Amino acid sequence: MKIKLDHVSVKFGDLYAVKDISMTIDKGEYVTILGPSGCGKTTLIKIVSGILRPTEGRVFVDGEDVTDVPIEDRDTGYVFQNIALFPHMTISDNVGYGPRVRDLDSEAVTGTSRQYLELVNMLERAGMMPNEISGGEQQKVAIARALASGSKMLMLDEPLSALDARVRMELRYEIRRLVKKLGITVLHVTHDQEEAMSVSDRMILMRNGGIAETSTPLDMYRRPETIFSAYFVGETNFLECTVVGKTKTGKTTVRLRNDTIVRVAKSKFNVGDPVVISVRPEHVYTASDGLPATVRNVVFMGTYWRIRTLSATDDYIEYNIPADDDIPELGDEVFLVFNKKATLVFARPSEGLEEAIRLE
Ligand SMILES: Nc1ncnc2c1ncn2[C@@H]1O[C@H](COP(=O)(O)OP(=O)(O)O)[C@@H](O)[C@H]1O
Ligand SMILES: [Mg+2]
Incomplete structure (x- = not known):
């Protein structure tokens, strides 16, 4: 019916x-x-x-x-x-x-x-x-x-x-x-x-x-x-930032709060726009260079480890590593990079990010 x-x-x-x-x-x-x-x-x-x-x-x-x-x-x-x-x-x-x-x-x-x-x-x-x-x-x-x-x-x-x-x-x-x-x-x-x-x-x-x-x-x-929806369905990290670059095809670059420049998914936004990016833990990796972050918590999730960091932007950012891999220690400094195609861009909510994801 x-x-x-x-x-x-x-x-x-x-x-x-x-x-x-x-x-x-x-x-x-x-x-x-x-x-x-x-x-x-x-x-x-x-x-x-x-x-x-x-x-x-x-x-x-x-x-x-x-x-x-x-x-x-x-x-x-x-x-x-x-x-x-x-x-x-x-x-x-x-x-x-x-x-x-x-x-x-x-x-x-x-x-x-x-x-x-x-x-x-x-x-x-x-x-x-x-x-x-x-x-x-x-x-x-x-x-x-x-x-x-x-x-x-x-x-x-x-x-x-x-x-x-x-x-x-x-x-x-x-x-x-x-x-x-x-x-x-x-x-x-x-x-x-x-x-x-x-x-x-x-x-x-x-x-x-x-x-x-x-x-x-x-x-x-x-x-x-x-x-x-990004917040309620699955898990994600949000970072407030500003658009600083945009190609003809829509490829977007943003500046994070600590001035780190990050390339993200194609978007409809323009240079100067205040935005929020959303990147899921499975799309955050560590590398030899990237956004500096300090490991704050390491949790065993069964099929993977969940690592919680405090980044140089003053945001908590979480990422996963496979269950069998070596894990960092609390206090270690790591450099985070994001899978740019999976890093989504949203308009910065006028009511503030916290209000935009409030559950009640
Ligand atoms: N019979 C009712 N009288 C007064 N308020 C109600 C009644 N039924 C539901 N509500 C209110 O309507 C809102 C939605 O309720 P409900 O549909 O049960 O939500 P959910 O199923 O998503 O938890 C809630 O604020 C609830 O308190
Ligand atoms: Mg119900």
């Missing part, structure tokens, strides 16, 4: 939880909604599913205006953040709930229930009660129940947040595999950027009730459009 929101806002008292959002989700698309706590993610999917009515704007499903259609008359599966199985029903009856409400005969209900339990590998638990299985298993059942309802639209509100890291990873790929197989359109809310990147066709990054950016995971990571 194709979903379209047209200038949708939701107000609670004087506060906009969602402000003027327009967006389209294609049939069969897997879209994640990402953003810090309180930015309006849950409110947004409640509007799409019909749990909430927008204060302003319209909601369309397959071209039909459903803004005033209540949830019970819509065809939407919903998995809540907190596992919400019916505690007095068996696993099998939980999954058969949707089909039963649709008045299928009892044989068809059992058949559908078994089919979806099989999909999430929970068939052998069919006769058990919710409190007899683990949290991860309960969440699988909740997902099976949402799928068994037959809806072609599925809303997932942080369905994995309460689970262990390992279960969380396994389940996220499992969910994607299932919904792709069934051709279901998914809106999946998460505050975990790695989860969002690894399952979605497209990501919607929200901030303060609005959309900060909509992109594919690859674009949002490699070519974020805003300082906030």
Whole structure:
């Protein structure tokens, strides 16, 4: 099912939880909604599913205006953040709930229930009660129940947040595999950027009730459009600087705060413009010459070391080195160079860098 929101806002008292959002989700698309706590993610999917009515704007499903259609008359599966199985029903009856409400005969209900339990590998638990299985298993059942309802639209509100890291990873790929197989359109809310990147066709990054950016995971990571996206998706180092050179093809040179000159990616900026550059830790290297920096912290991350330095520009700059390489000692002086193609340039925010990346 194709979903379209047209200038949708939701107000609670004087506060906009969602402000003027327009967006389209294609049939069969897997879209994640990402953003810090309180930015309006849950409110947004409640509007799409019909749990909430927008204060302003319209909601369309397959071209039909459903803004005033209540949830019970819509065809939407919903998995809540907190596992919400019916505690007095068996696993099998939980999954058969949707089909039963649709008045299928009892044989068809059992058949559908078994089919979806099989999909999430929970068939052998069919006769058990919710409190007899683990949290991860309960969440699988909740997902099976949402799928068994037959809806072609599925809303997932942080369905994995309460689970262990390992279960969380396994389940996220499992969910994607299932919904792709069934051709279901998914809106999946998460505050975990790695989860969002690894399952979605497209990501919607929200901030303060609005959309900060909509992109594919690859674009949002490699070519974020805003300082906030660069900051929220992945990790990055920011340095305030000024453009001092620009070629005809857009290749840009900047002067850092300590007067070090650095070549960066192509940009739209002009000589004299105050800018901020963003360079991810994996694009910072050490060399025999470069930006002087002092090693302040060395952290073992498993597959790599994370080195935190204080640079001559008075910025903290982090870089990675492979787990098997020799590591510097605290207090060592190093010279940092940046991969220029991966060093992105943004306008210096008028409200200040800190404000531009503030989470609340
Ligand atoms: N029923 C409500 N009444 C008043 N304020 C609400 C209500 N629901 C959400 N809010 C507020 O709206 C904002 C967005 O909430 P929510 O959509 O739950 O954010 P998220 O899911 O991104 O954490 C928050 O400031 C929250 O406190
Ligand atoms: Mg929420």
